[in-house]
Amino acid sequence: MTERPLARADLRAIPAYRAGHAAPAGAYKVSSNENPFPPLPGVLAAISDAAASANRYPDFGCARLIAAVAAHVGVEPDQIAPGTGSVAVLGQLMNAFATVGDEVILPWRSFEAYPILVQLSGATQVRVPLRDDSSHDLKAMAAAVNEQTRVVMVCTPNNPTGNVVARSDLMAFLDEVPSNVIVAIDEAYAEFTTAPSALDLVDERNNVVVLRTFSKAFGLAGLRVGYAVGPAFIVTELRKAQLPFGVTRLAEQAAIAALASKGEMQRRVDCINAERARVIEELKSAPINVPESEANFVWLPLAERTAEFAAACASAGAVVRSFDGEGVRATIGEPEAADRWLAVLRNFLGV
Ligand SMILES: *Cc1c(COP(=O)(O)O)cnc(C)c1O
Numbered sequence: 591m592t593e594r595p596l597a598r599a600d601l602r603a604i605p606a607y608r609a610g611h612a613a614p615a616g617a618y619k620v621s622s623n624e625n626p627f628p629p630l631p632g633v634l635a636a637i638s639d640a641a642a643s644a645n646r647y648p649d650f651g652c653a654r655l656i657a658a659v660a661a662h663v664g665v666e667p668d669q670i671a672p673g674t675g676s677v678a679v680l681g682q683l684m685n686a687f688a689t690v691g692d693e694v695i696l697p698w699r700s701f702e703a704y705p706i707l708v709q710l711s712g713a714t715q716v717r718v719p720l721r722d723d724s725s726h727d728l729k730a731m732a733a734a735v736n737e738q739t740r741v742v743m744v745c746t747p748n749n750p751t752g753n754v755v756a757r758s759d760l761m762a763f764l765d766e767v768p769s770n771v772i773v774a775i776d777e778a779y780a781e782f783t784t785a786p787s788a789l790d791l792v793d794e795r796n797n798v799v800v801l802r803t804f805s806k807a808f809g810l811a812g813l814r815v816g817y818a819v820g821p822a823f824i825v826t827e828l829r830k831a832q833l834p835f836g837v838t839r840l841a842e843q844a845a846i847a848a849l850a851s852k853g854e855m856q857r858r859v860d861c862i863n864a865e866r867a868r869v870i871e872e873l874k875s876a877p878i879n880v881p882e883s884e885a886n887f888v889w890l891p892l893a894e895r896t897a898e899f900a901a902a903c904a905s906a907g908a909v910v911r912s913f914d915g916e917g918v919r920a921t922i923g924e925p926e927a928a929d930r931w932l933a934v935l936r937n938f939l940g941v
């Protein structure tokens with residue numbers, strides 16, 4: 591046997607990515623929390639303008655995007671670190687602040703990308719289970735902080751359960767976490783909730799970083815743009831860890847155009863939220879404990895019947911996201927998609 595190159599042992603422990611089931615023709619894909627609306631007004635024109643300069647590198651510093659985002663969230667440009675989706679920016683944060691021997695605390699179940707990003711950094715993940723109502727157990731998370739802890743993740747609204755972290759709970763938590771530990775608050779679904787954002791805390795604390803994305807409410811999942819808002823001294827380190835020229839000119843111009851269509855974005859979000867209210871109302875009569883979601887998805891804790899339900903939904907033309915043995919996450923999108931999986935659910939639960 592000839593020897594072959596071996597990747598880092600911790601990397602080999604990460605399961606290879608399995609592509610999600612593509613929705614067959616005629617089926618709705620409600621498995622990735624995408625926006626069902628086409629790109630916002632002005633976005634396609636911006637992309638096409640930017641495409642004319644495809645022979646040139648984009649702006650390394652993303653100055654125009656940073657200026658537009660800073661104005662949007664109301665902070666200084668040196669408090670914004672952009673990247674190729676907020677997942678990438680979170681990866682930059684892990685790589686910049688955690689390494690072998692360090693610990694990162696995760697609420698669990700939460701976003702599937704977190705454990706992978708922690709493992710890639712070399713650090714050790716410490717999972718703290720959600721409470722029975724699927725909210726973060728912030729007391730247990732604060733208690734899990736030790737000398738090795740570098741980052742604690744907070745996901746609000748939480749993917750895949752939809753719960754938000756209450757402001758008072760967050761404040762009490764921040765008072766307990768030492769100021770040399772970063773509290774990374776993932777607000778990928780901020781536009782879908784009326785709960786207050788943690789953005790104002792960035793100026794008050796030196797360890798709070800908020801992550802935002804253009805992939806969900808702004809409908810640009812395919813172009814990969816997200817950003818972190820944090821203290822300038824943290825943002826400096828995040829920018830060092832970025833992929834050079836990762837955010838393309840197309841992505842940058844599209845995101846700027848999307849920000850200019852904020853009113854229309856909000857109108858579409860209102861539409862999705864109205865559909866979410868309808869779906870949650872329909873679910874009230876079902877014997878299943880669905881958390882009060884404040885994002886563009888709902889969580890169906892079907893436990894051991896999860897995989898069977900997900901397969902039945904796919905056959906009925908609605909591809910949902912299955913977390914086998916735990917539950918199903920269904921994106922709020924086209925009403926027809928929800929009607930399809932709701933019919934399967936009624937059948938399943940015998941109501
Ligand atoms: C979708 C999502 C993101 C954003 O991902 P992008 O890389 O910006 O597309 C981040 N966090 C959570 C919890 C998400 O669900």
